Amino acid sequence: MSFAELGLCPELLRALADEGYEKPTPIQAQAIPVVVSGRDLLGAAQTGTGKTAAFTLPILNRLASQPRDAATTARAAPPKVLVLVPTRELAAQVGDSVRTYGRHLPAIKTAIIFGGVGINPQIDQLRRGVDVIVATPGRLLDHLQQRTVNLSGIQMLVLDEADRMLDMGFIRDIRRVIQALPAKRQNLLFSATFNPEIRGLAEGLLHDPASVDVAPRNTAAETVAQRVHPVDKGRKTALIAHLVKQGDWKQVLIFTRTKHGANRLAEQLVREGILSDAIHGNKSQNARTRALADFKAGKIRVLVATDIAARGIDIDQLPHVINHELPNVPEDYVHRIGRTGRAGAEGEAISLVSGDEKAFLKDIERLLRRSIPASPVPGYEPGSQPTAEERAAAASRPPAPPERERGERPRGGAPGGRGHSPAGARRPAAAAPGGNGAARHARPSRDGGNARPAGRSNGSQNQRPR
């Protein structure tokens, strides 16, 4: 099966050739003909399967086939396609994909609409006229309320990562946006997991949908090798540093359960000489975008993220994902490891599991319907003593501030879920001014040479209140 056989127009085929895509992924092969035929679609697919192109390509194909008369263009005709996504990052990525695949269709204009940035440039852009809107629900509602967007011409609606949008409490916003759309339209809904709430949303939204199910529901991408390393809670950071250095890993995404946990870990790894940064909801959009760009460009080796911040992160062939703690919601595990092994590339997902997390592991294995192989790393077995290197590193660190100064409580009340720092993983008291979740950001030196880990003095350089 080739893209040409899917009936895509020459401009799209050129863009796909530019991207080096040789053939459609399974979801693209299944979904594109359905969407081209005009039918509603229910897609069970996680990120990494090529689902963005699976809906973007047929959408662009349809827009390209619609005649444009000069008068309509001049009048700034209302947008025809609305893609709703859960996060700013995903909005930016999906918007980029629309622009990438549509690069030889310059008449098709796309607006990326999300909160946390100024609304006026978005208003100007919408006023000039766009064909496709990729938006997070909250900011789109702001525009609706201010009457700065007109959704009466929407022909196609896409709900991407619908399960995440519901997890994030967007259901009412989504329903209000849908009320502003014309009744007659094509609807596409994509979700990695399916619970009764998602099914309810899909039933109300979709009319006689075709179902496309590429990864079996609630199972992890086949190409991801999953491993559990049992380890004492206090030695997780040391183990991560060991794994990254031993394996000479260049691009590692690490998940923590809390924002402060993300900051702390990034800071500790920087002290170990591993260029790292953290992204989470307390960081400004600019800081998040920059951290992601640095990570993609290989300027930092480790990106530490919370679940929400990492949602939708799209990095080609991300080779290593580490769970510093297991998520207490098992579906989050599937999302996390979906960041690796993307579009057929091999990936490795490692979970560091301390004694108090065994129940979380059981829940995850129940969801996956299989057990994840567990092997202790020699020298880091539960109950073993810190290595000489860890002890030396611990001795050289200043003491940590009391836990309560950090101002954040763990989600879900996991027993001991704070990720207590061991003696060997302290951080300087000055590391998080204002308790604003400051992560130490190690940036390469100005001359572009080998960067030194950032020192204490610039611990908050990327912080800006949101």
Ligand code: AMP
């Ligand atoms: P997605 O599941 O949409 O997040 O896509 C995952 C990644 O796969 C993205 O980085 C795409 O650029 C890439 N991709 C999508 N379709 C193809 C394809 N047909 N061949 C190769 N790579 C692809």
